[in-house]
Amino acid sequence: xxxxxxxxxxxxxxxxxxxxxxxxxxxxxxxxxxxxxxxxxxxxxxxxxxxxxxxxxxxxxxxxxxxxxxxxxxxxxxxxxxxxxxxxxxxxxxxxxxxxxxxxxxxxxxxxxxxxxxxxxxxxxxxxxxxxxxxxxxxxxxxxxxxxxxxxxxxxxxxxxxxxxxxxxxxxxxxxxxxxxxxxxxxxxxxxxxxxxxxxxxxxxxxxxxxxxxxxxxxxxxxxxxxxxxxxxx
Amino acid sequence: xxxxxxxxxxxxxxxxxxxxxxxxxxxxxxxxxxxxxxxxxxxxxxxxxxxxxxxxxxxxxxxxxxxxxxxxxxxxxxxxxxxxxxxxxxxxxxxxxxxxxxxxxxxxxxxxxxxxxxxxxxxxxxxxxxxxxxxxxxxxxxxxxxxxxxxxxxxxxxxxxxxxxxxxxxxxxxxxxxxxxxxxxxxxxxxxxxxxxxxxxxxxxxxxxxxxxxxxxxxxxxxxxxxxxxxxxxxxxxxxxxxxxxxxxxxxxxxxxxxxxxxxxxxxxxxxxxxxxxxxxxxxxxxxxxxxxxxxxxxxxxxxxxxxxxxxxxxxxxxxxxxxxxxxxxxxxxxxxxxxxxxxxxxxxxxxxxxxxxxxxxxxxxxxxxxxxxxxxxxxxxxxxxxxxxxxxxxxxxxxxxxxxxxxxxxxxxxxxx
Numbered sequence: 001x002x003x004x005x006x007x008x009x010x011x012x013x014x015x016x017x018x019x020x021x022x023x024x025x026x027x028x029x030x031x032x033x034x035x036x037x038x039x040x041x042x043x044x045x046x047x048x049x050x051x052x053x054x055x056x057x058x059x060x061x062x063x064x065x066x067x068x069x070x071x072x073x074x075x076x077x078x079x080x081x082x083x084x085x086x087x088x089x090x091x092x093x094x095x096x097x098x099x100x101x102x103x104x105x106x107x108x109x110x111x112x113x114x115x116x117x118x119x120x121x122x123x124x125x126x127x128x129x130x131x132x133x134x135x136x137x138x139x140x141x142x143x144x145x146x147x148x149x150x151x152x153x154x155x156x157x158x159x160x161x162x163x164x165x166x167x168x169x170x171x172x173x174x175x176x177x178x179x180x181x182x183x184x185x186x187x188x189x190x191x192x193x194x195x196x197x198x199x200x201x202x203x204x205x206x207x208x209x210x211x212x213x214x215x216x217x218x219x220x221x222x223x224x225x226x227x228x229x230x231x232x233x234x
Numbered sequence: 235x236x237x238x239x240x241x242x243x244x245x246x247x248x249x250x251x252x253x254x255x256x257x258x259x260x261x262x263x264x265x266x267x268x269x270x271x272x273x274x275x276x277x278x279x280x281x282x283x284x285x286x287x288x289x290x291x292x293x294x295x296x297x298x299x300x301x302x303x304x305x306x307x308x309x310x311x312x313x314x315x316x317x318x319x320x321x322x323x324x325x326x327x328x329x330x331x332x333x334x335x336x337x338x339x340x341x342x343x344x345x346x347x348x349x350x351x352x353x354x355x356x357x358x359x360x361x362x363x364x365x366x367x368x369x370x371x372x373x374x375x376x377x378x379x380x381x382x383x384x385x386x387x388x389x390x391x392x393x394x395x396x397x398x399x400x401x402x403x404x405x406x407x408x409x410x411x412x413x414x415x416x417x418x419x420x421x422x423x424x425x426x427x428x429x430x431x432x433x434x435x436x437x438x439x440x441x442x443x444x445x446x447x448x449x450x451x452x453x454x455x456x457x458x459x460x461x462x463x464x465x466x467x468x469x470x471x472x473x474x475x476x477x478x479x480x481x482x483x484x485x486x487x488x489x490x491x492x493x494x495x496x497x498x499x500x501x502x503x504x505x506x507x508x509x510x511x512x513x514x515x516x517x518x519x520x521x522x523x524x525x526x527x528x529x530x531x532x533x534x535x536x537x538x539x540x541x542x543x544x545x546x547x548x549x550x551x552x553x554x555x556x557x558x559x560x561x562x563x564x565x566x567x568x569x570x571x572x573x574x575x576x577x578x579x580x581x582x583x584x585x586x587x588x589x590x591x592x593x594x595x596x597x598x599x600x601x602x603x604x605x606x607x608x609x610x611x612x613x614x615x616x617x618x619x620x621x622x623x624x625x626x627x628x629x630x631x632x633x634x635x636x637x638x639x640x641x642x643x644x645x646x647x648x649x650x651x652x
Contacts, residue, residue, distance in 0.1 A: 053538040056648075062546075084583060137591065140543065140591070140594050140596065143539060143543075144540065144543070144594055144597045145478075145597070147532070147535045147539050147598075147601060148532070148597060148601070149475065150528065150532055152536075154539050155534065155539050193329055204571060229471075229524075229525070230390075230520060230524055231392060231468070231472055231524075231607065231611075232390040232391060232395075232469035233391075233392045233469070233477060233480070233607075234393050234469075234470075
């Protein structure tokens with residue numbers, strides 16, 4: 001009996017040690033792959049950063065209509081964001097290569113599921129990009145139009161429009177990513193409705209003076225008061 | 235407009251008139267009697283040229299068409315209905331006007347005219363004799379472009395006084411008071427050139443605005459330009475709801491033209507007057523105080539809400555000066571001419587560089603323009619005609635003094651940023 005126990009223990013220890021021994025080269029390969037990818041990532045980032053700086057990438061990006069990228073970037077620099085993203089991607093690739101050295105099946109499954117998810121990621125990124133551009137354009141249009149109409153709540157109106165588009169876009173992107181679709185729908189409904197009600201209240205209350213002035217002007221016009229302004233622009 | 239696009243009914247009437255020396259397109263609202271008076275005025279032009287007066291065929295009633303068709307062919311003045319404002323151009327006023335000018339140029343080409351005139355506005359005159367004065371230098375003295383010099387009131391034609399006239403004067407080196415007419419006279423050489431450039435530019439919203447292009451085209455080609463003193467023009471009342479759209483519609487083609495003619499205007503160093511025909515017409519000037527609160531409010535709102543956009547266009551020093559101005563009480567508010575000139579130049583440059591959407595850019599300029607008008611109104615509210623001329627001359631000098639700034643920023647937009 002005792003001899004059988006000893007034999008089983010010896011066999012399991014041998015199996016564990018054999019497996020561990022067989023994994024050691026894989027682990028070593030993972031560490032090496034990680035180290036190499038970290039070095040490669042840092043080198044690439046170091047090359048890309050001055051290259052983008054010399055091209056005035058930050059200024060150009062703002063000029064192309066994406067100044068909000070700077071707000072999300074580390075130290076307000078899209079150049080830094082791009083170079084760090086490249087470094088992270090290289091390190092991630094190195095990590096996946098290292099994992100493949102330990103267990104090829106697991107890695108291939110992971111790779112397959114990642115690849116299958118890529119179209120969703122790209123779609124969501126595209127939706128976010130277009131939404132960001134549209135939100136910005138509409139917000140600016142509303143801001144300028146409202147200021148030119150002498151509306152005192154121009155900024156509020158512009159922000160409201162911007163956030164309406166942003167909320168809509170984020171909800172669409174999350175739906176595309178299949179992340180908690182039920183919650184997203186509910187949250188979107190609440191947020192969108194909230195913004196619309198807030199805007200309606202703000203504009204409604206803020207327009208009181210405007211409507212009063214407009215009615216007074218019409219009444220004065222109808223009563224024949226001389227409201228003729230001397231300014232002729234065009 | 236190609237001859238093929240002329241409606242059949244109009245084509246029949248056109249065939250009754252084989253050629254003309256002078257074509258006069260009437261865009262302004264004139265009734266049948268007014269058109270007849272125009273014909274009478276033009277009949278007495280020296281040399282008795284054959285004249286065709288075009289009126290918008292959409293505005294013409296069927297019985298009026300009959301009158302036109304029944305006119306004796308021996309007459310030296312023919313009234314021809316013509317599609318001046320195409321249906322495609324009805325969307326915006328600027329595009330509609332541009333289309334009408336193109337249509338008149340096309341008609342002039344079709345009739346083989348030596349010159350054409352465009353009558354687009356009403357003036358404070360009981361008779362249409364002023365139209366003859368506009369046409370006379372074309373047929374008698376072979377000028378290529380005749381522009382009006384309307385008798386002016388201090389608060390009328392403000393966009394022209396503040397930007398269009400001094401800017402063109404400084405850019406193209408000729409002192410023209412109303413480079414964009416809208417009443418103009420053009421020689422065959424010039425309207426053919428305009429037709430050529432429009433064909434090249436294509437038709438539609440992106441086509442070059444004829445009115446903004448005429449004077450620069452003539453000046454860059456060294457054509458003969460003169461001014462004619464005319465009575466005061468009757469301006470439409472200000473539509474405050476659409477002033478920013480109008481500003482964008484007017485300034486956009488001017489800035490586009492600056493881009494196209496950069497090689498021409500960068501060569502010009504000084505400006506000279508053009509020959510002026512006729513005697514100035516005197517008009518009374520109001521000397522009462524004016525209400526500028528609406529315009530000041532617009533500027534204050536702009537300073538509060540549009541700085542983020544202006545910051546993309548204007549250098550920090552200009553923004554700093556604007557913030558300082560915004561803190562001044564209304565009665566002390568004065569926008570220095572050199573500051574205004576730099577703002578105009580910076581917006582022209584931003585338009586060229588497409589720093590932001592062009593429509594946004596030009597509409598965001600409205601509060602700044604109204605600030606200049608407020609300052610100008612302060613300067614002139616109790617002043618007479620002489621002070622008006624002096625004030626506009628000072629502005630003109632400021633535009634010329636700022637030209638080196640414009641040229642430097644135009645050539646090196648990234649490097650030269652004060």
